[in-house]
Amino acid sequence: MFLSIKGNAQHHSRMIVEINSEEKSAYVQQEITFNNQTGDTLTSIILNDWNHAYSDKNTPLAKRFSDEFVRSFHLAKDEERGKTDNITIIGQDNLFLKWHRFEKHPDVIEVNLREKLAPNEKTVLKLTYLVKLPNDRFTKYGWNQNGEMNLKNWFLTPARYENHQFIKYSNNNLDDITNSLTDFDVNLKLPLGLEATSDLNEISRTKDATFSTYELSGKNRQDFNLFLEPKTTFYSYKNNVVTVETNLKENRLNEIQKAIVIDKVVNFVNENIGSYPFEKITVSQADYEKNPFYGLNQLPSFISPFPDEFLFEIKFLKTYLNNFLKTSLHLNARDDNWIYDGIQIYTMMKYIEDHHPDSKMMGNLSQWWLLRGYNLTTISFNEQYSYFYMLMARKNLDQPIGDPKNTFIKFNEQIASKYRAGLSLKYLDNYLENDIVENSIREFYALDKEHTASRTDFEKILKANAKKDISWFFKTIIDSRDIVDYKFTNVSKTKDSVTFTVRNKTKTVVPIPVYGTKKNEVVFKKWLDNIKTDSTFTLPRNEADKIVLNYHNEVPEYNLRNNWKSLKGFLHQNRPIKFNFMKDLEDPYYNQVLYVPTLTYNLYDGLSPGIRFHNKTILDKPFVYEINPIYSPNTQTLTGSFSFAVNQYNRNNNPFNIRYQMNGSYFHYAPDAAYLKLTPTVTMLFRENNFRDNRKQGIQFREVLVNRDKSIYNVEETENYSVFNAKYYNVKTEVTNHFNFVTDLQISGKFGKTAAEIEYRKLFEDNRQLNLRLYAGTFLYNKTDTDYFSFALDRPTDYLFDYNYYGRSESTGFFSQQLILAEGGFKSKLDTPFANQWMTTLNGSFSIWHWIEVYGDAGLVKNKHADPNFVYDSGIRLNLVTDYFELYFPVYSSNGWEVGQPHYNEKVRFIITFSPKTLVNLFTRKWF
Numbered sequence: 001m002f003l004s005i006k007g008n009a010q011h012h013s014r015m016i017v018e019i020n021s022e023e024k025s026a027y028v029q030q031e032i033t034f035n036n037q038t039g040d041t042l043t044s045i046i047l048n049d050w051n052h053a054y055s056d057k058n059t060p061l062a063k064r065f066s067d068e069f070v071r072s073f074h075l076a077k078d079e080e081r082g083k084t085d086n087i088t089i090i091g092q093d094n095l096f097l098k099w100h101r102f103e104k105h106p107d108v109i110e111v112n113l114r115e116k117l118a119p120n121e122k123t124v125l126k127l128t129y130l131v132k133l134p135n136d137r138f139t140k141y142g143w144n145q146n147g148e149m150n151l152k153n154w155f156l157t158p159a160r161y162e163n164h165q166f167i168k169y170s171n172n173n174l175d176d177i178t179n180s181l182t183d184f185d186v187n188l189k190l191p192l193g194l195e196a197t198s199d200l201n202e203i204s205r206t207k208d209a210t211f212s213t214y215e216l217s218g219k220n221r222q223d224f225n226l227f228l229e230p231k232t233t234f235y236s237y238k239n240n241v242v243t244v245e246t247n248l249k250e251n252r253l254n255e256i257q258k259a260i261v262i263d264k265v266v267n268f269v270n271e272n273i274g275s276y277p278f279e280k281i282t283v284s285q286a287d288y289e290k291n292p293f294y295g296l297n298q299l300p301s302f303i304s305p306f307p308d309e310f311l312f313e314i315k316f317l318k319t320y321l322n323n324f325l326k327t328s329l330h331l332n333a334r335d336d337n338w339i340y341d342g343i344q345i346y347t348m349m350k351y352i353e354d355h356h357p358d359s360k361m362m363g364n365l366s367q368w369w370l371l372r373g374y375n376l377t378t379i380s381f382n383e384q385y386s387y388f389y390m391l392m393a394r395k396n397l398d399q400p401i402g403d404p405k406n407t408f409i410k411f412n413e414q415i416a417s418k419y420r421a422g423l424s425l426k427y428l429d430n431y432l433e434n435d436i437v438e439n440s441i442r443e444f445y446a447l448d449k450e451h452t453a454s455r456t457d458f459e460k461i462l463k464a465n466a467k468k469d470i471s472w473f474f475k476t477i478i479d480s481r482d483i484v485d486y487k488f489t490n491v492s493k494t495k496d497s498v499t500f501t502v503r504n505k506t507k508t509v510v511p512i513p514v515y516g517t518k519k520n521e522v523v524f525k526k527w528l529d530n531i532k533t534d535s536t537f538t539l540p541r542n543e544a545d546k547i548v549l550n551y552h553n554e555v556p557e558y559n560l561r562n563n564w565k566s567l568k569g570f571l572h573q574n575r576p577i578k579f580n581f582m583k584d585l586e587d588p589y590y591n592q593v594l595y596v597p598t599l600t601y602n603l604y605d606g607l608s609p610g611i612r613f614h615n616k617t618i619l620d621k622p623f624v625y626e627i628n629p630i631y632s633p634n635t636q637t638l639t640g641s642f643s644f645a646v647n648q649y650n651r652n653n654n655p656f657n658i659r660y661q662m663n664g665s666y667f668h669y670a671p672d673a674a675y676l677k678l679t680p681t682v683t684m685l686f687r688e689n690n691f692r693d694n695r696k697q698g699i700q701f702r703e704v705l706v707n708r709d710k711s712i713y714n715v716e717e718t719e720n721y722s723v724f725n726a727k728y729y730n731v732k733t734e735v736t737n738h739f740n741f742v743t744d745l746q747i748s749g750k751f752g753k754t755a756a757e758i759e760y761r762k763l764f765e766d767n768r769q770l771n772l773r774l775y776a777g778t779f780l781y782n783k784t785d786t787d788y789f790s791f792a793l794d795r796p797t798d799y800l801f802d803y804n805y806y807g808r809s810e811s812t813g814f815f816s817q818q819l820i821l822a823e824g825g826f827k828s829k830l831d832t833p834f835a836n837q838w839m840t841t842l843n844g845s846f847s848i849w850h851w852i853e854v855y856g857d858a859g860l861v862k863n864k865h866a867d868p869n870f871v872y873d874s875g876i877r878l879n880l881v882t883d884y885f886e887l888y889f890p891v892y893s894s895n896g897w898e899v900g901q902p903h904y905n906e907k908v909r910f911i912i913t914f915s916p917k918t919l920v921n922l923f924t925r926k927w928f
Helices: 050-054 060-067 255-272 285-290 308-328 337-355 363-367 381-394 410-432 436-450 455-465 471-478 916-924
Strands: 011-020 025-035 042-048 083-090 099-101 108-117 122-132 149-151 182-191 195-198 201-207 211-221 226-229 235-238 243-246 280-283 486-493 497-504 512-518 521-528 535-540 546-549 564-566 577-581 591-602 606-614 623-632 637-649 657-670 673-687 695-708 721-733 737-747 751-763 769-782 838-849 852-862 869-881 885-893 909-912
Touching: 050 060, 050 083, 108 122, 182 195, 195 211, 195 280, 235 255, 243 255, 255 308, 255 337, 255 436, 280 285, 280 308, 285 308, 308 337, 308 436, 337 381, 337 410, 337 436, 381 410, 410 436, 410 471, 436 455, 455 471, 486 546, 486 564, 497 512, 497 546, 512 535, 521 535, 591 623, 769 852, 838 869
Parallel strands: 011 182, 243 280, 577 591
Antiparallel strands: 011 025, 025 122, 042 108, 083 122, 099 108, 149 226, 182 211, 195 226, 201 211, 235 243, 486 497, 497 535, 512 521, 512 546, 546 564, 591 606, 606 623, 623 637, 637 657, 657 673, 673 695, 695 721, 721 737, 737 751, 751 769, 769 838, 838 852, 852 869, 869 885, 885 909
16 A cells, blocks of 8 residues: 555555545545645645535635525525544654645645655555535535535645645635545445445555445546446446446436447547546536526526437536546646646537537427527527627626636636636637647647646647647637627628728727628638727628628637628618527527417406517617507506616726616506506616625615506696606625615605615525615605605505505405515504604514514604604514515514404415516526
């Protein structure tokens, strides 16, 4: 077991590991021979201890879970979280060494040496410790209820040393641990009933009455994978390149079909990147589920738009490439992650081009007659990468792919930036031609086998092999979030030539290809360079009937709708209108009108069917509209709403989004009366420089114009009115903390009022939650003689028609019990429900068991010609889904003991949200 260091590994680690399956733990005896090849004299050594990231609710890993609205870790039991405990470290002189954890990096250990360690000297650390493994539901690593264990990043190992210091990275669930290269010898003891699978070489396997013992070995490793199961689910596939151990699921394929796919993928990667440096590689179902192929995994299995073999092929290709690169390339996995992602996606795109050139993004759905007109089903499989990246660019949420991986918001980290990296290498490959990028990848991969490579090495290789200046590629495409957008302006033609002017709309100077097409067949192509302003070109026409910029979408361009000009005549410039049911991808050659059935409800209109016409494709647009006519069966009239909006995005400044909008709605507010509301609005949105910061700020100015019909059921004045409304909000929300501050100013002819609201929510370590809300509002002037515009204690009149009341004019019955948590926020109906001068209230609740909470409200209500009135209420809150489904049961209030009063069921209040868009936000917020 004590072998000399060979190859370029810096260190040697001998481990004796005893697994306790009942305690979900591993007892480790470890001897690390640390070889100082840093060139510096060391006084301490840094060890990564990423398993300890699961130890409590305040680690960087826990904070990241909270930021991304993942509640499972915070609510987990202590025995479900992992930690590294009982650590002792002895030096080579057999004396104990002092060690400590860092405050900001509790999963990193610094060991203080007794004597300085000079360059090229070695020292030995003898460690013992207990690894308490986490439940795998947090990160896919750890144990599960089936008695299986997927172990990764679970033991102590030296961190990498770069630029005269150790790299101290915490576990952020990004699979980007940066360890020093180490030779491993592992003696693994398992209780009977467990079997092990690893990408280390298995030297021997023995069994006695108590344990199964595995001797495992591997050289030049940053880490290794270890899977423990009651009965192994892994199958071994071996060819002349590598042995693949996999349990990737695809039950509808037999072993021969799987073997053919695996052999094809392994050989393709070997030919296009290089040979795998180790004898074995593992490709697990857990690996795939942690980083799935987004798109395929979102489709229900009963649709099955792809053949079973293709599904297995793509899943295996993606997971194999990820494990292949992360194991054999030794980059700084956090700072240089774009290279891993770029090579992975670039190779996947090339694989599809070579083996499935006719495949579509949605598989055989393109053959369904009803779906043939959708751009979503007709674009090629590889084009989806561009759309996923552009999804974030159009939201102004894309980030430079050269930034550290831990700075990305989740959608960018797992999808958009990953795809952008592959698209960028593909873009460069198309520009340079002659397989220069592919050859450079192979050269870079080979170089990394000789020494630990870096981004600088990759950049040098690409520049050396390119016969053109590609400095723009790294400066603009990799290290900035500058967007690319070119368009045609003037175009003229003769029989033999075409002259055109190209405008650089964003001043981002990168190459762009121009194509001439005839009946959709390419008749010429030329790359245009160095277009800083308007530039004019003349090219041979070659009988082209259309010229197109970026025809094959090689360049990650912001807008493709301004990229083509017809040479047939003026009438052919107009995009024809195309109607599509539901949603579709943006099609640059058509004006798309999308339509979808709608179903709305309020008490007065009833269950109302309608149809919504809009132009909201999956990608955001500068101009969007929505027209939704709705039939009201109760009144047998037409109701509905409309919206027109223009978005102005500022890429690098605040406000990052300015939205100019005109909204209108027409519905019934009483059985015999309708309201018409028109609202011109300007909204400015601000964000932090750190995109992962959940703080959002906004300022909104709007004029609300309301026309209400007269109603015999409503005695309030019915004259038309308009209100100028200005709001500012500042909100920061995550699982453990929520803070919201809102100010509101309203000016009208008969009244002026201002209000402020502060909301705070805290989830404590014992999983109890505190909710506090402070509201204060006052009239600046009030010339009204009714309470229609007054502050409301428990049920706002909603004269601005902002709230989704199902029965807004009801004063009794079920619909009057709907609670809108606004203004006073009380749940009990008291004798002083309104304030025509000022009002201030405090609402609070505290959890007592899971989603059962106690609540209480207290406040002062001031009306003209009356003293301030102190009011209060309290009761039980069933907080099933915060802000979406809640029930309130009053107990005691200014009315007295409410439980014992008549008609108690009419006092219960509820919050129910049926809006699909609102509910979807519950699931999408963790991505953006």
